[in-house]
Amino acid sequence: MKRPTRKLNFLIEELICRDLEQLVPPGRRSQVVNEALRKELESIRRRKAVEKLIETRSAMQKLSSQEIVKELSQDRNTH
Numbered sequence: 001m002k003r004p005t006r007k008l009n010f011l012i013e014e015l016i017c018r019d020l021e022q023l024v025p026p027g028r029r030s031q032v033v034n035e036a037l038r039k040e041l042e043s044i045r046r047r048k049a050v051e052k053l054i055e056t057r058s059a060m061q062k063l064s065s066q067e068i069v070k071e072l073s074q075d076r077n078t079h
Contacts, residue, residue: 005030020032020033
């Protein structure tokens with residue numbers, strides 16, 4: 001199934017453009033660029049998620065292992 005696409009206008013460094021033209025056949029360039037962007041965007045999402053977890057963790061109350069086990073047991077008993 002073909003995904004919806006949009007045409008975008010942005011600049012690529014000359015050396016990257018030359019490599020793309022030399023290494024990737026014309027019919028596959030959009031696919032290669034899409035996959036590279038997909039990977040980079042996923043990496044950015046993960047970094048942001050980790051940053052948010054670190055922020056949240058530092059703002060939360062610290063619990064001992066025993067307290068965590070106790071809370072989990074109590075929660076399980078309610079289901």
